[in-house]
Amino acid sequence: MIYNIQIKVMPLKDLLDPQGKAVLSGLNNLGIKVEDVRVGKHITLQIDAASEADAKAIAEEAAKKLLANPVMEFFEIEALNP
């Protein structure tokens, strides 16, 4: 069965996020009042696996090996409704 797994990759909370700061000042210039912005990646994977747990394990391997840089980023994995 095909599972849709989403991975959220965000900059670590303790690190500066220059892209987020740029968006923040852009929004303020547009008159939109926002306190803080952080920008990360959102990756949707379609994985053919026997179970949702298997699909999540494959997604976690993908995140660790390719998608997230643990020095600067953390990731969260979530299964989308089938």
Place this chain on the structure above:
Amino acid sequence: MIYNIQIKVMPLKDLLDPQGKAVLSGLNNLGIKVEDVRVGKHITLQIDAASEADAKAIAEEAAKKLLANPVMEFFEIEALNP
């Protein structure tokens, strides 16, 4: 009160996603079997608003005016647990 609102900005389903295709072939080269990949942005906003609905409205304005390009992308807004 400060609300944490997350915005998911993804390439439209009908459009080619070259970044996703690159990740897909990268994962296959690593021996990780994945059917399809799409890569978008994940933006977390901290918004000071009177209610969650107000915060979401501000986030939607931000997405429409700056964060998402409606020609190529769609967005989804979700409130994180406080």
